[in-house]
Amino acid sequence: MYAERPSPSSPKPRLLEVLRDVLRRRHYSYRTEESYVHWVRRFIFFHGKRHPRDLGQEEVTDFLNHLARDRDVAAATQNQALAALLFLYKEVLGQSLPWLDGIERAKRPARLPSVLSAGEAQALLASLQGARWLMASLLYGSGLRLRECLKLRVKDVDFEYRQITVRDGKGGKDRVTMLPGAVIEPLKAHLTRVKTLHERDLASG
Numbered sequence: 001m002y003a004e005r006p007s008p009s010s011p012k013p014r015l016l017e018v019l020r021d022v023l024r025r026r027h028y029s030y031r032t033e034e035s036y037v038h039w040v041r042r043f044i045f046f047h048g049k050r051h052p053r054d055l056g057q058e059e060v061t062d063f064l065n066h067l068a069r070d071r072d073v074a075a076a077t078q079n080q081a082l083a084a085l086l087f088l089y090k091e092v093l094g095q096s097l098p099w100l101d102g103i104e105r106a107k108r109p110a111r112l113p114s115v116l117s118a119g120e121a122q123a124l125l126a127s128l129q130g131a132r133w134l135m136a137s138l139l140y141g142s143g144l145r146l147r148e149c150l151k152l153r154v155k156d157v158d159f160e161y162r163q164i165t166v167r168d169g170k171g172g173k174d175r176v177t178m179l180p181g182a183v184i185e186p187l188k189a190h191l192t193r194v195k196t197l198h199e200r201d202l203a204s205g
Contacts, residue, residue: 015044015051015092016040016041019040036087039080042063046063052089060097067081131190134190138152138180141180152164157179162179162181164178
């Protein structure tokens, strides 16, 4: 008998995959994960696809200055990019960057979002139907973020106490918010329809 050929060693995971894994083990939110991966990718491409391990304080400073000087980003955006790179070096690469002197701080203020009046919100809701109306009503009446609404589970909705438990919200924290009274009956009817369809699919399968 011939000896079995040893299987080739598994390839090392890519840097961005490692970054995602560390963020998830630290229980960062999905939105933060996507943001940090985005900025690390832009940082890598800005420096000609060189590995961040071969870069350092000077290259980080150049990138952040580029965002402020050439891209005219808001201060909050520049700070987000800085946080992503500091996390990369400290938590993923095991390197601590000294305080980054020489960074040009972005001066463009963040713009306040446009907020609908109560009348405008009601008019918008009146133009929607079905699941779209339910989702928009939860966003407006419960203060849910879009991703929180999309991830909502049946067990997180408490009809008796008229409240919703939001799991793994911003900052990886749970919180409780109100369930609008106008949504209760339509939501119950929606869940009944979905359950019936699910049971029908199981029976036919």
